[in-house]
Amino acid sequence: MGEVIVVTSGKGGVGKTTTSANIGTGLAAAGHKVVLVDTDIGLRNLDVVMGLENRIVYDLVDVTSGNCRLKQALIKDKRFPNLFLLPAAQTKDKTAVNPEQMRLLAAELKEEFDYAIIDCPAGIEQGFRNAIAGADRAIVVCTPEVSAVRDADRIIGLLEAAELRNPKLIINRIRPAMVKRGDMMDITDILDILAVDLIGVVPEDESIVISTNRGEPAVMDQASQAGEAYRRITSRIQGEEVPLMNLDVPKGIMERMKSLFGLR
Amino acid sequence: MLEFISRMLGRESASSKTVAKERLRLVLVHDRASISPAMLNRLREDLIKVISNYMEIDEAALEFNLCQDDREVALVANIPVVKMKRDYAAKG
Numbered sequence: 001m002g003e004v005i006v007v008t009s010g011k012g013g014v015g016k017t018t019t020s021a022n023i024g025t026g027l028a029a030a031g032h033k034v035v036l037v038d039t040d041i042g043l044r045n046l047d048v049v050m051g052l053e054n055r056i057v058y059d060l061v062d063v064t065s066g067n068c069r070l071k072q073a074l075i076k077d078k079r080f081p082n083l084f085l086l087p088a089a090q091t092k093d094k095t096a097v098n099p100e101q102m103r104l105l106a107a108e109l110k111e112e113f114d115y116a117i118i119d120c121p122a123g124i125e126q127g128f129r130n131a132i133a134g135a136d137r138a139i140v141v142c143t144p145e146v147s148a149v150r151d152a153d154r155i156i157g158l159l160e161a162a163e164l165r166n167p168k169l170i171i172n173r174i175r176p177a178m179v180k181r182g183d184m185m186d187i188t189d190i191l192d193i194l195a196v197d198l199i200g201v202v203p204e205d206e207s208i209v210i211s212t213n214r215g216e217p218a219v220m221d222q223a224s225q226a227g228e229a230y231r232r233i234t235s236r237i238q239g240e241e242v243p244l245m246n247l248d249v250p251k252g253i254m255e256r257m258k259s260l261f262g263l264r
Numbered sequence: 265m266l267e268f269i270s271r272m273l274g275r276e277s278a279s280s281k282t283v284a285k286e287r288l289r290l291v292l293v294h295d296r297a298s299i300s301p302a303m304l305n306r307l308r309e310d311l312i313k314v315i316s317n318y319m320e321i322d323e324a325a326l327e328f329n330l331c332q333d334d335r336e337v338a339l340v341a342n343i344p345v346v347k348m349k350r351d352y353a354a355k356g
Binding site: 111150153157179182185186189192240 | 281282
């Protein structure tokens with residue numbers, strides 16, 4: 001019996017799809033049978049992030065409305081034979097699926113897979129309600145910005161109201177140099193405000209842009225800092241205890257001057 | 265002079281993350297309680313009306329806020345009393 005994990009955030013553009021792709025790929029690399037489900041109907045993107053956009057025949061709506069069987073719609077990943085994608089429909093909207101259909105789909109996926117990762121659309125409307133309907137646990141992604149933290153707080157409230165207790169937080173796109181000079185909220189600041197458990201911190205990293213350009217999740221790139229962060233998150237999802245990455249900035253000349261003047 | 269160097273090195277100015285955190289705290293108290301500012305204002309006026317029946321209060325210095333501890337919200341009012349109203353005080 002597998003587990004359904006929804007990746008959500010409230011605010012758009014904080015990295016839900018990138019996170020879903022990397023977690024899913026990471027879990028598959030660890031040997032689990034994994035399916036990624038894109039529930040962003042009308043604005044699908046998990047297919048391009050995974051580099052599987054040319055293989056789509058059927059989609060989520062075809063499955064939930066009975067146009068095809070689940071197996072026909074699943075796209076096999078290029079890298080891992082145990083990783084699959086169920087793409088969103090691009091020509092319909094969020095009302096093409098309802099929460100009850102998603103609950104049934106989630107139950108079916110759990111029979112077949114160790115993990116089903118649900119990529120949730122932005123917002124708190126039907127797309128969100130669909131995405132969380134069959135989930136066993138939730139991961140909330142937020143960036144260290146006022147707007148993203150505020151929306152994450154709202155989402156955490158809504159998840160709890162929907163009986164999805166103890167969501168885990170990923171702080172994405174943190175910039176250690178800005179944190180160091182006090183111009184970006186740090187991990188403690190955000191955890192103070194949101195009062196949830198942290199499951200990982202991902203640094204801002206150009207390699208994410210590059211890996212998305214290529215359709216190859218960064219978690220596969222051993223040289224990528226963000227990839228390393230996602231590898232650690234993947235381990236934590238499987239219940240391992242892994243320390244947070246060291247994101248300290250090396251001491252620069254200004255730092256050394258400050259020490260000299262006794263200001264630090 | 266030391267202050268000047270200090271400023272040059274960007275130490276003492278209130279960091280923008282502190283501002284962000286404070287603004288977030290305030291906005292979240294209201295988000296979490298789903299109370300509109302208009303409703304809060306009406307509550308404040310009603311409260312003043314009721315208390316004024318019993319004692320004279322300093323309306324200008326009155327503090328009236330929603331506060332929050334973790335995910336719990338409390339209504340905290342600090343109401344300076346100028347004096348008790350004689351008729352009520354006499355009646356006990």
